[in-house]
Amino acid sequence: MMSTPSAGNTLKICDKTILPGKRVTIDLPISPLYTRTPMSIPVHVINGKKAGPVLLVCAAVHGDEINGVETIRRLLKMRGVNHLRGTLIAVPVVNIFGFIYHSRYLPDRRDLNHTFPGSKTGSMAARISHIFVSEILNQCTHGIDFHTGGMHRTYLPQLHANLRHKETLQLARAFGVPVLLDVRDQDNSLRDIANKNKIPFLVFEGGEALRLDELSIRAGLKGILNVMRELGMLKKSSPSFNSRAEPFIARSSVWVRTNHSGLFLSPTALGHRVLKNQVLASIADPINGTESIVYAPTKGIIIGCNHLPLVNEGEALFQIAKFEKSKKVLAQVKEFHTTHLEDETPTEWDV
Numbered sequence: 001m002m003s004t005p006s007a008g009n010t011l012k013i014c015d016k017t018i019l020p021g022k023r024v025t026i027d028l029p030i031s032p033l034y035t036r037t038p039m040s041i042p043v044h045v046i047n048g049k050k051a052g053p054v055l056l057v058c059a060a061v062h063g064d065e066i067n068g069v070e071t072i073r074r075l076l077k078m079r080g081v082n083h084l085r086g087t088l089i090a091v092p093v094v095n096i097f098g099f100i101y102h103s104r105y106l107p108d109r110r111d112l113n114h115t116f117p118g119s120k121t122g123s124m125a126a127r128i129s130h131i132f133v134s135e136i137l138n139q140c141t142h143g144i145d146f147h148t149g150g151m152h153r154t155y156l157p158q159l160h161a162n163l164r165h166k167e168t169l170q171l172a173r174a175f176g177v178p179v180l181l182d183v184r185d186q187d188n189s190l191r192d193i194a195n196k197n198k199i200p201f202l203v204f205e206g207g208e209a210l211r212l213d214e215l216s217i218r219a220g221l222k223g224i225l226n227v228m229r230e231l232g233m234l235k236k237s238s239p240s241f242n243s244r245a246e247p248f249i250a251r252s253s254v255w256v257r258t259n260h261s262g263l264f265l266s267p268t269a270l271g272h273r274v275l276k277n278q279v280l281a282s283i284a285d286p287i288n289g290t291e292s293i294v295y296a297p298t299k300g301i302i303i304g305c306n307h308l309p310l311v312n313e314g315e316a317l318f319q320i321a322k323f324e325k326s327k328k329v330l331a332q333v334k335e336f337h338t339t340h341l342e343d344e345t346p347t348e349w350d351v
């Protein structure tokens, strides 16, 4: 990416030059199907007339996680993004294969999000990672990757990021969700390789696989706009979404697992505050009718939740995040729910 303060950014993706002021869609070529059907990852580039940050927003790196796909679709419909400073690179579906087959994985059964930065001659997943990193990520100055919980597992809208990195923390705070998790795993994920390349990078988690969750979609969309405003890509005077939540950083989190198999019965839900040794659920044996109780191992806020009522011993039921001030987090989570579900995000605006 080349830029001068007045002329705007000029990018090159797959040998195509994108000049300042241009909006284009480029197909990133990946392995064709064995039917000879060509496959590609569509990449939208909105290049502002003025130079500035290059922000990547992407979704469905896990092909069955679709909230982010809808978040990016709504973002690209907004007129205001055509007048940005810098560049927005939006990739609504990274794992095209998984998206077609409603699967988290690729046809080679690999998890794309553990294969970055990939290689030109490696596995199918490694090759997709390689082209994505070399053609897209390496041109970006900042990034946000949209995920959801897995099958039958839902997340409260939250951010995972390396919060010890100053600029990453600043963007995470600007995004506007109440729960932030400091994550620094070296797991060959897109976030991991972005961190290694010194690109401030946020991972949004919200809702569950193969479902659209309106709260998560709205929170994600507002989050992107808030980050763009923070980076100076949108004017600070553009309509503000005053539902930006006060963020709290979790000290750590723990998954609570069941020690019995049976029917999972629980009054506890996402966003609830729980105390240590509080009853979280009962696991009822559907044959002999006995019940066993699941207690909270710690106090905190429920940020992840299983909602398939049939569980086997060892399965995860709840994720509890530990905070210094869990009462304040609870108040913030409640307000966040109310404001995001009442407050309609404008789909058109001028910036």
Ligand SMILES: [Zn+2]
Residues within 6 Å of the ligand: 061, 062, 065, 147, 148
């Ligand atoms: Zn995911």
